[in-house]
Amino acid sequence: MEELIEILEDLHPEVDFDECDTLIDDKILDSFDIVTIVTEVNEVFDVAIPAEELIPDNFNSAKAIWELIEKLQDE
Amino acid sequence: MQTNVLEYLEKIAPVFPDKTAYANDTDEVTFSQVYSRSKSIGSFLLSKGFEKEPVVVFMAKHPNSIIAFFGAVYAGCCYVPIDEEMPRHRVGLIFDSLKPRAIICDDITWAVVKEFDYSGSVFKYDDICEFEINEKALETVRNAQLDIDPLYIVFTSGSTGVPKGVAACHRSVIDYIEQLSDVLQFDSDTVFGNQTPLYFDACLKELYPTLKFGATTYLIPKNLFMFPIKLVEFLNEKKINTICWVVSALTMISAFKTFDKVIPEHLRLVAFGSEVFPIKQYNLWKKTLPKTRFINLYGPTEATGMSCYYKCDRLFDEGEVIPIGRPFRNTQILLLGDDGQEVREGETGEICIRGTAVTLGYYRNPEKTSESFVQNPLNNAYPEIIYRTGDLGRYNEDHELIFLSRKDYQIKHMGHRIELGEIEAVVNMHDEIKSSCCIFDDDKKRIVLYYVGDVSTKEMAVFLKAKLPRYMIPNVMQQLDTMPHTANGKIDRNHLKKLYKGE
Numbered sequence: 050m051e052e053l054i055e056i057l058e059d060l061h062p063e064v065d066f067d068e069c070d071t072l073i074d075d076k077i078l079d080s081f082d083i084v085t086i087v088t089e090v091n092e093v094f095d096v097a098i099p100a101e102e103l104i105p106d107n108f109n110s111a112k113a114i115w116e117l118i119e120k121l122q123d124e
Numbered sequence: 125m126q127t128n129v130l131e132y133l134e135k136i137a138p139v140f141p142d143k144t145a146y147a148n149d150t151d152e153v154t155f156s157q158v159y160s161r162s163k164s165i166g167s168f169l170l171s172k173g174f175e176k177e178p179v180v181v182f183m184a185k186h187p188n189s190i191i192a193f194f195g196a197v198y199a200g201c202c203y204v205p206i207d208e209e210m211p212r213h214r215v216g217l218i219f220d221s222l223k224p225r226a227i228i229c230d231d232i233t234w235a236v237v238k239e240f241d242y243s244g245s246v247f248k249y250d251d252i253c254e255f256e257i258n259e260k261a262l263e264t265v266r267n268a269q270l271d272i273d274p275l276y277i278v279f280t281s282g283s284t285g286v287p288k289g290v291a292a293c294h295r296s297v298i299d300y301i302e303q304l305s306d307v308l309q310f311d312s313d314t315v316f317g318n319q320t321p322l323y324f325d326a327c328l329k330e331l332y333p334t335l336k337f338g339a340t341t342y343l344i345p346k347n348l349f350m351f352p353i354k355l356v357e358f359l360n361e362k363k364i365n366t367i368c369w370v371v372s373a374l375t376m377i378s379a380f381k382t383f384d385k386v387i388p389e390h391l392r393l394v395a396f397g398s399e400v401f402p403i404k405q406y407n408l409w410k411k412t413l414p415k416t417r418f419i420n421l422y423g424p425t426e427a428t429g430m431s432c433y434y435k436c437d438r439l440f441d442e443g444e445v446i447p448i449g450r451p452f453r454n455t456q457i458l459l460l461g462d463d464g465q466e467v468r469e470g471e472t473g474e475i476c477i478r479g480t481a482v483t484l485g486y487y488r489n490p491e492k493t494s495e496s497f498v499q500n501p502l503n504n505a506y507p508e509i510i511y512r513t514g515d516l517g518r519y520n521e522d523h524e525l526i527f528l529s530r531k532d533y534q535i536k537h538m539g540h541r542i543e544l545g546e547i548e549a550v551v552n553m554h555d556e557i558k559s560s561c562c563i564f565d566d567d568k569k570r571i572v573l574y575y576v577g578d579v580s581t582k583e584m585a586v587f588l589k590a591k592l593p594r595y596m597i598p599n600v601m602q603q604l605d606t607m608p609h610t611a612n613g614k615i616d617r618n619h620l621k622k623l624y625k626g627e
Contacts (some may be wrong), residue, residue, distance in 0.1 A: 051485070059600065060599070061585065062580075062581050062582040062585045062601070063582055063585045063586045067618055073347065073350070076209075076347070078350070079350065079570075079594060080349045080350045080372070080373075080376060080538075081372075081538055081595075081599070082518075083350045084376065084379075085599070087380070096369060098380075099380070099381065100352050100353050100380040100381055100382045100384070100385055101385055102350075103350070103351050103353065103380060104351055104353075104354070105347070105351065108350075
């Protein structure tokens with residue numbers, strides 16, 4: 050989880066990723082961020098996020114992204 | 125001969141009165157609604173004494189904002205679209221250079237404008253879109269309008285930190301729409317899926333052909349561009365058959381293997397531009413949609429939308445570059461060398477544009493205008509302005525134009541044109557900053573900021589977000605103890621690039 054937070058903080062140092070659960074709803078993340086996150090997650094965690102998992106609910110909070118990574122790692 | 129873009133609307137409204145002209149995911153307006161409401165807004169502005177001046181349209185992206193544009197034009201004014209998400213600082217700079225007397229808002233931006241130091245008039249769209257139409261007043265204004273009068277002003281990044289307002293006249297836009305429609309082959313069955321913001325010239329491709337042909341434009345919700353499957357489903361649901369998008373929006377779909385799950389079913393035409401299309405991604409699109417036409421477009425805002433096109437009729441090999449091809453009819457490209465003369469076939473030169481599509485220049489900025497809107501150096505017989513793009517190009521063996529690079533520090537990022545100097549100028553506004561420099565990582569498409577000064581990257585991010593649009597915020601920020609300099613005292617960008625790659 051810490052490594053994920055680091056990736057996110059590189060993109061938005063001013064956001065509190067432990068707390069925020071409206072990353073998409075409040076337009077904090079944009080399409081560039083999503084592309085970067087997917088690329089970095091692939092590099093750091095060796096997990097490829099497939100297109101069908103690219104939905105708002107999976108990206109609204111750091112926790113949601115982390116749960117997605119864990120789910121994909123288990124598969 | 126057509127001399128006003130509104131003639132498109134006036135011809136088509138009686139033909140397709142009840143057809144949808146512009147829509148988003150929830151709302152839509154018909155051609156007759158566009159026609160009557162824009163005339164209402166025009167009549168209202170005239171009743172308040174606004175004529176032949178810039179009218180700011182400060183609204184969220186919505187079919188109504190397009191009606192507001194045409195409303196301003198009915199009053200003989202030019203429209204200035206401003207992004208509702210633009211930081212206050214930047215809107216303030218734009219107001220400084222425009223000194224607008226009238227702003228049209230929606231319910232949300234209404235509250236935002238109140239926070240500005242602005243003394244002019246502010247009108248709510250909903251309050252004026254049903255105003256009583258004054259045919260006589262509209263006719264008087266129209267009779268006095270010429271096709272060389274400005275139609276819109278859009279703002280583009282300026283290297284000194286102040287955005288430049290590019291003003292384009294009716295004649296340039298009509299010329300562009302006619303030539304573009306010829307090549308792209310729009311018709312009344314065309315259903316556009318608009319991606320680009322309404323505050324740039326890129327949306328001309330959808331807004332005006334919709335009127336010319338009685339086509340339909342869907343403004344696609346911005347957040348769909350983060351979620352590729354939902355995006356393609358939207359295209360299919362709305363039967364969108366024509367898209368003119370920036371490359372990054374297209375690669376977002378193909379790179380995530382979206383086509384394994386869902387394929388755009390109705391696309392007849394994919395036009396793309398503003399950036400280089402990675403060949404691997406282009407080939408994925410081309411193979412998935414073999415019957416769809418793919419067209420590469422190239423052009424600066426200063427020459428009204430797009431100037432060149434290339435019909436991509438084949439797959440490309442890795443390492444190949446998709447040409448920008450040839451200019452639209454009634455536009456000429458000159459490749460000029462440092463001596464101001466045309467370079468020889470195959471040699472590199474600066475891409476310069478001549479033709480009706482060359483815009484009027486930068487609004488209230490004669491200095492910047494005279495730097496790039498210049499007398500054609502090949503013509504010493506009479507006044508003739510060409511636009512120097514600052515882009516370098518050359519012709520390949522098949523006499524197709526190829527874009528090579530920039531002469532300066534302008535970059536293309538997420539489809540937006542950005543002067544790295546503008547970002548640096550804003551960084552340097554921070555009291556603690558001693559020195560700063562931005563470089564662009566072309567491979568990963570990241571803006572990288574280096575700075576010297578006692579400011580945390582967190583503080584810097586907050587500072588910049590208050591002053592710059594989202595797409596100009598550096599993706600990587602790094603504090604340095606000292607800035608590297610070259611022997612002659614300039615910031616050593618090459619050293620910074622090495623430093624960045626060594627990370």
